[in-house]
Amino acid sequence: MSQKFNKKDILNFMMNNAIYIVLFVLMAAIVIIEPRFISLKNFSNILAQASTRVIFALGVGTIIVAKGTDLSLGRQVGLAAVISASMLQAPGYAYRMYPDLPILPLIVPIVIVMVITGLFSLLNGFVIAKFKVDPFIATLGMMVIVYGVNSIYYDRPPYGAQPIGGLDERFAQLAQGYFQIGTFIIPFLVLYAIAVIALMWVIWNKTKFGKNVFAIGGNAEAAAVSGVDVAKMIMLVYLLAGLLYGLGGALEAARIGTATNNTGNGYELDAISACIVGGLSFSGGIGSIAGIVTGVLIFQVIAYGLSFISVNPYLQFIIKGLIIVIAVAIDNRKYIKRK
Amino acid sequence: MNSDATQKESFLLEMLNVSKEFPGVKALDGVKLRVRKGSVHALMGENGAGKSTLMKCLFGIYHMDEGQILFEGKQVNFISSRHALDNGVSMVHQELNQVRTTRIMDNIWLGRFPTKGLFVDEEKMYQDTIKIFKELDINLDPRQKIGALPVSESQMVEIAKAVSYNSKIIVMDEPTSSLTENEVNHLFKIITALKNRGVSVIYISHKMVEIEQICDEVTIMRDGKWINTKMVKDITTDEIINLMVGRDLTHRFPPKTNKPGEVILKIENFTATYQPSIKDVSFELRKGEILGVAGLVGAKRTDLVEAIFAERQVSEGCMTLHGKKVAFKNPKEAIKHGLALVTEERRVTGIFPNQNISFNSVIANIDKYVKKTQMLNDGQIEQDTAWVIDSMSVKTPSHKTRILSLSGGNQQKVIIGRWLLTEPEVLLMDEPTRGIDVGAKFDIYKLMIDLASKNKAVIMVSSEMPELLGITDRILVMSNGRLAGIVETDKTTQEEILRLSAKYL
Numbered sequence: 001m002s003q004k005f006n007k008k009d010i011l012n013f014m015m016n017n018a019i020y021i022v023l024f025v026l027m028a029a030i031v032i033i034e035p036r037f038i039s040l041k042n043f044s045n046i047l048a049q050a051s052t053r054v055i056f057a058l059g060v061g062t063i064i065v066a067k068g069t070d071l072s073l074g075r076q077v078g079l080a081a082v083i084s085a086s087m088l089q090a091p092g093y094a095y096r097m098y099p100d101l102p103i104l105p106l107i108v109p110i111v112i113v114m115v116i117t118g119l120f121s122l123l124n125g126f127v128i129a130k131f132k133v134d135p136f137i138a139t140l141g142m143m144v145i146v147y148g149v150n151s152i153y154y155d156r157p158p159y160g161a162q163p164i165g166g167l168d169e170r171f172a173q174l175a176q177g178y179f180q181i182g183t184f185i186i187p188f189l190v191l192y193a194i195a196v197i198a199l200m201w202v203i204w205n206k207t208k209f210g211k212n213v214f215a216i217g218g219n220a221e222a223a224a225v226s227g228v229d230v231a232k233m234i235m236l237v238y239l240l241a242g243l244l245y246g247l248g249g250a251l252e253a254a255r256i257g258t259a260t261n262n263t264g265n266g267y268e269l270d271a272i273s274a275c276i277v278g279g280l281s282f283s284g285g286i287g288s289i290a291g292i293v294t295g296v297l298i299f300q301v302i303a304y305g306l307s308f309i310s311v312n313p314y315l316q317f318i319i320k321g322l323i324i325v326i327a328v329a330i331d332n333r334k335y336i337k338r339k
Numbered sequence: 340m341n342s343d344a345t346q347k348e349s350f351l352l353e354m355l356n357v358s359k360e361f362p363g364v365k366a367l368d369g370v371k372l373r374v375r376k377g378s379v380h381a382l383m384g385e386n387g388a389g390k391s392t393l394m395k396c397l398f399g400i401y402h403m404d405e406g407q408i409l410f411e412g413k414q415v416n417f418i419s420s421r422h423a424l425d426n427g428v429s430m431v432h433q434e435l436n437q438v439r440t441t442r443i444m445d446n447i448w449l450g451r452f453p454t455k456g457l458f459v460d461e462e463k464m465y466q467d468t469i470k471i472f473k474e475l476d477i478n479l480d481p482r483q484k485i486g487a488l489p490v491s492e493s494q495m496v497e498i499a500k501a502v503s504y505n506s507k508i509i510v511m512d513e514p515t516s517s518l519t520e521n522e523v524n525h526l527f528k529i530i531t532a533l534k535n536r537g538v539s540v541i542y543i544s545h546k547m548v549e550i551e552q553i554c555d556e557v558t559i560m561r562d563g564k565w566i567n568t569k570m571v572k573d574i575t576t577d578e579i580i581n582l583m584v585g586r587d588l589t590h591r592f593p594p595k596t597n598k599p600g601e602v603i604l605k606i607e608n609f610t611a612t613y614q615p616s617i618k619d620v621s622f623e624l625r626k627g628e629i630l631g632v633a634g635l636v637g638a639k640r641t642d643l644v645e646a647i648f649a650e651r652q653v654s655e656g657c658m659t660l661h662g663k664k665v666a667f668k669n670p671k672e673a674i675k676h677g678l679a680l681v682t683e684e685r686r687v688t689g690i691f692p693n694q695n696i697s698f699n700s701v702i703a704n705i706d707k708y709v710k711k712t713q714m715l716n717d718g719q720i721e722q723d724t725a726w727v728i729d730s731m732s733v734k735t736p737s738h739k740t741r742i743l744s745l746s747g748g749n750q751q752k753v754i755i756g757r758w759l760l761t762e763p764e765v766l767l768m769d770e771p772t773r774g775i776d777v778g779a780k781f782d783i784y785k786l787m788i789d790l791a792s793k794n795k796a797v798i799m800v801s802s803e804m805p806e807l808l809g810i811t812d813r814i815l816v817m818s819n820g821r822l823a824g825i826v827e828t829d830k831t832t833q834e835e836i837l838r839l840s841a842k843y844l
Contacts, residue, residue: 206458211441215449218438225420225436226450285440339613339651 015333022326023277023298026319030305037308044178044185050300051193052255054293055248057271057278058200059241061292064275065204066237067217067284068128068135072142073245073271076120077264079150080113080249085164085171085259086153087112093166095159106170114246120146121242125235143268147261154261165258175254189255196244201289203240213237218285273324274299282328299323350409351376351539352428352508357396357406366392367403370565372541372558374508379530379540381550381571384560385583385804390543393560394510398423398430411507421450429501430510437493439486444468446485447500471499474536475529491522498529502538509533510541515549516637527553545635546841547576559583577834584804584833592809593784597791599628599812604765604796609646609656616642616651620822622815624765624796629787631811631828632800635840638817640800641683644767647798648680649673660765674703677764681754681771683800685747689754692743696735697724699742699753704760727756732782748779755786766790769800784810804833819843 014021031037056077060070086097087109120142127138155161178187204210215223216230224230253259278295280287302323306316352374359367367389374380384390396403399417408415410428417423420430437446444464453460453467468481477495485493494514501509515523530540530553542554550557550571558568559582566582604624611617617639624630632640645651647658649667658665660676667673670680682688691699701708701720708716724738731752735745742750751771758766768787772780787797788810801807807814808828816823816839823842826835 202458206461208452208454208459211445211449211452211459214441215438215445218440219436222436222438222446223449225424227421227424228450285438339645 015330022323023302026302027305030302030309034309037305040184042304042308044187046297046300046304047190048187048255049304050296051187051189052248052252053267053270053274053300054193054296055196055244055251056267057274057292057296058196058289059244059248060268060271061275061278061280061287061289062200062204062213062237063135063241064272064280064282065217065284065287066213066234067220067282068234068237069139069272069282070121070124070238070241071136071139071268072120072124072146073139073241073268074264074266075143075146075150075268076117076242076245077249077252077267078259078261079120079146079153079264080117080246081253081256081259081263082150082154082164082261083116084109084113084250085167085253088168088171089164089166090168095162095166097159097164099158103168106174110247110250113250114243117246117249118239118242121245122235122239124242125238128238129231129234151261161261163258163260164253167254167257171254172257175251176257189251192251196247197289197293204289209233209236214285216284269324270299271296273320273327276327277323349375351411352541353409354393354397355407355409357393357408358404359392359396359401360404366563367396368563370406370560370563371568372565373568374539374541375556376507376539377534377537378555379534379542379553381554381557382541382543382560383545383550383557383579383583384566388560388583389563390560391512392563394430394512394541394543397428397510424501424504424506427505427507428510429504429506429508430512431494431497431501431514432512437485437497441485442482443479443485443488443496444481446496447471447481447503467503468499471503475499475502475532476525477529491518491526494518495526495529498533502533506538508539508541510543512543513545513636514542515544515546516635523549545837546844547579550579551576580834580837591781591805593781593788595788595810597627597629597788597812599625599791600794601626603661604647605659606647607657607659609643609658610654611642611646612652612654614820615639616820617646617817618820620656620817622822622825624798626794626796627791628813629791629797629799629811631807631814632798632817633802633804633807633814633836633840634817634823635844636802637819638840639820640817641769642820643817644680644769644798644800647673648678648767650680674761674763677762678767679703679758679761679763679765680767681751681758681769683769683773685751685754685773690742690750693741695739695741696728696733696745696753697721697738700724700727700757701760703757723760727753727760730759731756731786746775746779748775748782751775752779752782755783759790763795765796765798767798767800770802771799772801772803772806780806804836807836808833816840816842 056073060073063070087101087104088106089096091103124139124142127133128135175189178185180186204213212223212228212233215228216233220230249264252263256263274295275287275292276282276295277298278291278293280291303316306319350373354370354372357367357370370389370393372382372393382390392401395401397408397417398420399422400420410426415426417426417428423429438449447468448464453463465481472479472481475495475498477499479492479496485496488496498509514526518526533540544550554571556568557571557574557579559566559579561583602623603626607621609617609620620643632643634640642651646653648670649672650670665676667676686692691702697720701723708719710716721738727733728735728738733749733752733756735749742753745753755771771783784806787799791797799811811828813825814828814831814836815825816836818840821843823839
């Protein structure tokens with residue numbers, strides 16, 4: 001009797017944490033194949049790569065808690081990267097998009113791109129809240145539109161479609177700079193990420209806005225009859241996400257050192273999968289900041305680790321895809337109505 | 340009629356001469372409801388008597404065609420639940436409208452969180468919640484997630500929420516339908532506490548005992564009309580039931596021509612795997628018989644037909660069909676063995692809304708139309724669609740009309756026709772006449788009786804007493820998931836069925 005109970009308990013535990021078990025096994029395999037994986041340098045690299053991604057994930061994560069989704073994330077990041085980079089090319093660089101542009105304070109282009117992605121995202125929210133278009137469809141359309149807008153901006157005289165490089169040293173330093181404690185390198189990017197995480201934690205947990213997001217995601221009707229303006233809330237949620245895409249997009253350009261109209265392609269899937277693996281539910285109203293951060297880190301560790309042990313990149317796609325599907329399958333298990 | 344002017348002072352809420360008409364149905368016809376301050380007022384009537392419609396008019400969910408509402412002597416016209424709430428009128432719904440993923444106090448203060456600067460003032464939220472809980476003798480931690488609470492406690496949170504809005508009047512819609520006796524006692528304590536604060540309660544319930552126990556006054560409705568309002572101490576339970584029931588049953592039902600014969604289906608000790616649901620239900624169904632299934636909301640009548648149709652998993656019990664033991668794995672097997680189920684929620688589980696009549700008619704039987712070439716036999720499909728339209732007298736311009744553009748009654752006829760095309764031996768119908776007009780109802784009754792006359796067996800789940808008494812041969816009464824009794828239709832009374840319905844509450 002007690003043995004049976006134990007067995008069931010263990011099975012339950014394994015099912016509830018299946019995704020973490022799978023990921024743990026993967027990581028263990030990576031370390032066994034290549035023990036050098038465990039090093040401060042790798043750790044620091046992973047953190048730097050995760051930094052911009054966590055900003056995106058926090059944006060779309062807020063949308064997911066409000067029972068939405070956002071496929072336009074990646075393309076918006078690309079737009080922000082291209083526009084910010086185009087305004088921050090070094091004065092001496094031969095292929096400046098704006099040859100006569102004066103040297104701008106860093107904050108100016110960053111704010112400009114945040115406003116631009118903020119507006120695109122707000123438009124998403126508007127279409128979803130006012131015309132009741134399914135978030136998947138609305139943001140799918142926006143994804144294509146933003147790519148078009150970005151490509152038109154990107155591919156034009158005098159130099160046509162070519163990567164926007166030669167970034168201003170200040171801009172590059174913004175993302176690539178670091179300080180050192182002993183042999184451990186802490187990239188500045190990580191600090192920005194921590195600041196955004198902290199800000200989002202406060203918004204989620206301490207403000208009226210945050211509570212309303214959970215309410216409309218958990219039960220929009222209950223929120224509406226309690227006097228919450230659901231449409232306004234949805235628009236604000238998308239706006240907030242858009243601002244984060246803009247900020248993250250600029251940092252992403254600075255991190256990579258160049259931007260093209262394909263920058264950010266597919267980031268939405270990474271961000272959404274990180275959220276799901278981190279315990280957010282597509283049925284809305286469920287999730288935590290800690291979960292999102294964990295989800296992003298797990299994916300980054302796996303991606304970095306698989307490359308580190310030279311797994312065929314195509315195989316990496318297959319592994320990533322499996323993780324997403326398994327995560328959602330497990331997520332759904334909790335909500336299946338049994339008859 | 341006498342001193343109306345002097346009486347007016349003592350009424351907190353007056354709904355006067357309220358009428359509401361839906362296409363084809365007069366849902367409310369000059370109804371009045373007057374609730375005194377600090378009193379518990381029972382609102383009683385059968386399903387379909389118009390209680391919910393009346394309440395929806397109060398909260399502005401429906402717009403009434405005629406009548407006026409006076410609250411504290413002033414005319415009001417609420418446009419939404421929230422508007423009513425802000426004015427001190429609140430409702431605790433049968434199906435609680437809560438954000439199950441958040442904490443108790445988040446639910447209570449949703450839409451008006453107290454803030455301190457930019458941030459939500461958690462401490463004030465907590466203290467204010469505790470204060471209300473103390474007053475109402477509720478012993479819950481406001482920081483607990485509401486999703487983990489049983490229904491009874493969620494309901495208490497709803498009541499606390501109503502109190503937190505300083506509600507002067509709280510409507511409770513069947514508040515005890517899923518409570519145990521202890522929980523009911525606690526609820527009554529809370530109601531008494533509310534009364535002492537001068538709050539009025541409109542109490543909607545079917546349970547006579549509770550009316551006597553907690554209510555001061557009772558208003559009885561029937562068929563959308565006001566029947567009577569009395570002090571509870573001046574009226575007996577039997578009188579209330581008589582007032583709720585008393586109506587003429589002639590001419591609403593076709594003559595019965597069917598004769599029950601030998602047993603076709605035998606159910607023994609059916610218990611569903613996922614509880615709460617049906618427990619230990621046994622009965623027999625005969626050829627040529629129409630068996631009614633009666634019970635209150637939550638009696639698990641739908642679960643019973645779902646279990647028979649293998650749409651719901653059964654952990655114990657067995658089924659005998661045509662003298663042979665059967666155990667269906669899924670509805671497909673049940674259909675193969677001659678069963679058919681017309682589901683309760685036509686819109687959700689019945690129609691394919693965007694498809695035409697033809698599609699909706701043949702879809703349950705589609706295998707029959709596949710030719711050797713793997714193509715569908717369009718000619719046969721057209722022929723069968725025509726049969727459905729003719730034999731069910733569906734009113735439609737063509738076979739290609741989208742089913743959604745038909746009236747509810749005609750949609751239902753198509754669904755029933757769909758199942759008849761599978762040539763079922765046992766037809767299960769769950770609330771087959773809900774929300775359809777009188778004429779269509781008559782057609783459906785006639786059809787059921789015709790089927791039974793051809794030696795088919797019919798099980799009809801219904802919440803409408805008149806139709807149960809009008810067309811069935813026997814009535815199986817469910818109470819709280821269990822079989823409360825099976826009665827012969829021509830020897831029973833509504834009173835007996837109501838009593839049986841409450842047997843296991």
